[in-house]
Amino acid sequence: MPSLLLFWVHFFLFFDFIFPSLSGPFFPEKNLTLFGDAYFRNNVIGLTQELSCLSSSSSPSPPPPSSSSAVGRAFYVYPIRFLDSTTNSTASFSCRFSFSIIPSSLCPSGDGIAFLITSNAESFSSSRGYMGLPDQALYAQDPFFAVEFDTSYDPSLGDINGNHVGIDVSTIISAASVDVFSSGIDLKSGRQITAWIEYRDAMKMIRVWVGYSHIRPPSPILVTQIDLSNQFKEFMHVGFSASNGQGASIHVIDHWQFKTFGSLPSTIPADTSEEGDCFICFSEEPSSSADYYARRKKVEEIAFGLGGLGAFVFSAVAIFAVICFFLIKKRVHIRKCKERLNCKVQTNRVPGRLSLAEIKSATMAFNPSRIVGEGASATVYRGSLPSGREVAVKRFERANRMDCMRNPFTTEFATMVGCLRHKNLVQLQGWCCERNELVLVYEYLPKGSLNKVLHKHSNSAIVLSWNQRLSIVLGVASALTYLHEECERQIIHRDVKTCNIMLDAEFNAKLGDFGLAEVYEHSSVTRDATIPAGTMGYLAPEYVYSGVPTKKTDVYSFGVVVLEVATGRRPVDDGGKVLVDLVWELWGKGKLIEAADRRLMGKFDVVEMERMLLVGLSCAHPDHEKRPPVKEAARILRGEAPLPLLPARKPRVKIRPVLPDDSSAEDCQSLDDLPWMTPKSHLSKD
Incomplete structure (x- = not known):
């Protein structure tokens, strides 16, 4: 008895010990293999x-049996x-x-x-x-x-x-x-x-x-x-x-x-548990x-001491009362927990999932007239939600619609769902993964991409002023500093270019498109080689050669963007002239200021223009070890740090180990002495 x-x-005092795939009364020890x-x-x-x-001679204890x-x-x-x-x-x-x-x-x-x-x-x-x-x-x-x-x-x-x-x-x-x-x-x-x-x-x-x-x-x-x-x-x-x-x-x-x-695509969650x-x-x-x-020992002693049918009846009544007490307490606790979690969800503003019907309604069933941008892996539509808020709907393409994992959608969603909150990053508003569609919904930025403003409207009245250009470059620098140094995990964007820099109504810059991003722990020194991906003219030479992305490869792309904003020229013009080489040539001739965008008609601060051009060359330095961190480049742009020291002519491109333990300095090779044996790359012209 x-x-x-x-x-x-x-059984009753420990009813909350839970094992998977079980329901109803059970003996927990029978569900374990030890x-x-x-x-x-x-x-x-x-x-x-x-x-x-044995801790010491004064406290003899037997060794482990x-x-x-x-x-x-x-x-x-x-x-x-x-x-x-x-x-x-x-x-x-x-x-x-x-x-x-x-x-x-x-x-x-x-x-x-x-x-x-x-x-x-x-x-x-x-x-x-x-x-x-x-x-x-x-x-x-x-x-x-x-x-x-x-x-x-x-x-x-x-x-x-x-x-x-x-x-x-x-x-x-x-x-x-x-x-x-x-x-x-x-x-x-x-x-x-x-x-x-x-x-x-x-x-x-x-x-x-x-x-x-x-x-x-x-x-x-x-x-x-x-x-x-x-x-x-x-x-x-x-x-x-x-x-x-x-x-x-x-x-x-x-x-x-x-x-x-x-694990079907429709189960991609927000940051809440599926249990409620x-x-x-x-x-x-x-x-x-x-x-x-x-x-537990005390409970056992009391239980064995009671004995008999009378003790059992008495204990059963007591246990019933305890169960009622804990059930009431649990109900109160659950209610309070829901209140706290509801508050937390409202505070974090986790992007919500949208239905495909809502997406089609917002974009007029993906009407071609709503297209505002197209890329290698996605098409962007301008849309309007029932609330009246305008959004940019990014619709991803894939050869096999059921193969969600072979699409930049996954990389971009996994990066953005980490709650990347920064004023110079395009903010995710929602997502949809239904049937054959993979869609991310972003805030809509009315001025479009920096690329269009700089180049597609060359003969129109839209010419960025000098102050707007300086503000845009500093905004991009702030975003990259956040990704490289201030975010919980280090994020290498891998595709920094003017096409991926969006402008709001006041021409404030917001960096977007994380489809090629790589995420690392800050303490990690290991970088796996990848197939180089990005856009011609923005890729660092050591990245094209080795396929290893680092902060310094983003710095190079940022340097090209800085030169592009200052000069109004494309990274590679229609005649094949490389912008970085052009600015180096003018620097060597002592005519650096001639690189300034002629559409500004001289309406700029000469000191600030020279400073921006020098920062662009410094960030796009052929030797990755000579490139400053983006945070330091921003300090130079604001006049808070001295100008970078550059040689009189462009240095020869040296391929050094990108990671600290790869090889010694004697292994450096010059690309001028090597044939172009670049590994297969995912490159685009725009």
Whole structure:
């Protein structure tokens, strides 16, 4: 009878412990497969044992028992389907769990804990450490994905410190990581920490949130683009792994919720959960793991002491009252949570999804008369929403309409949905991904592109004044400074040109078109070579040759834009003359001011004009190491920094390593001495 009573106490007091793909009453321990040191006790998953170690001669403690592997794993008992082989579609997933890492007071900390998705639940590390993640030397055929909460610093693995979150893809060396001290989180504090992990296959994006509260923070601590469709097999095992290595910590999972959902284009979300506003709300604030164990032990002692039918009846009544209390409390908590989240959504103003019917109504069914711009991958229409607000509707083209991932739409949407808020960036107003259509909706800027104002209206009354030109260049510089240095992640635009600089009614510049953008963590020094993409005349020579985009490749394009605005000339004229070469020639002859746009008819400040031309040449310097950051270029333009020092003639183009560890200075080559063996490039003339 006491055992029956204890079961009911366990069941009712811990009814909020959630496992995926389950409904109704269940025995949680039967839904887990445990490996190594892992155990299930009191509805809590323990991944490592409480070990002791020798801290000093004065405090003798026995070494860890030989029976302990120092590694523990817990997986959901059934494999979960992630890949539909018939449609070749990959599932997205979201996960929320609470965990505690309680280090020993006498020993070094353990290695940490990892959320793990693997094709082989029995693929362990060959050592006692590395959080028990699979050893690729032994299990190369078994891909895995992990989000590690690492409490051990190992420089050989590229660890940034002993308190970081990292994303691992089939290797224990993280593809991306972030220091969580910067967010006020100490993984080894022993406090209960809640983590949210979300993968959106439509955007190939992983986002991780971490906090002490059970309310998800407004901004993720780690965001990175990773394509897991190549890593997932049809069925994968989902769970957790932890290890102590040479240390001793208790790694505990208190709550867990996991789900998969479809990856069709129509599921591309705004920044809200698919479970509704209160998907992230808990019924109550649990105590720490230490209090948890003490409370459970006390409950067991009381339960065994009661015994008998009378005690059971009394306890059942008490439990019923407790359930009612918590249900009422949960209802109140959910209401408050909704109020907070509704407020948060109104504050963040996340771009909303629009229906295809709304898009067609705004553009008169994509009427050709509404076209205001055309590019290699999209057509832009002028539209009007029912509210009366004018918008620019960017309709993307693709050969296979069901292949959403092979289109610049994905890159641009993933970049813009990160809430790029800056006065000199074109703002995303909404999006549509329905049937065969991929559409992004932006604010409408009535003056159109800078390219049209500079070149298409050469013989009209629209001639930008000198003050307007200076303001436009400084606006573009402000936008690039934000992307390169001030944004949460570093963004390389890769297609800075006058066609992508839009002008509002007051001729303020706004940079747009992020279809070729690359997103990096600020701490990353790794840049993968890509097929060079962009527009002839704006591409840096080292980028065309190596295919590696950096801040300095954007600086080069910015320099060409500066010269284009100052001179009114195209980057490459109809006769094939390159603007940068022309200005260098005038600089060498001491006639730099002759490069000024003749349509200004001398109505400009000569000192400011020379300053702008020198900044353009400096930013478009053939040697990327000599180009100033955009922020410094803006200071020069405003007269807050000295003019750049330039040689009397254009230097020979040298190809140096773009990244710090590529090669030595002796490897530099001159393009003047080499044939033009440029790799295949995605280039356009406009």
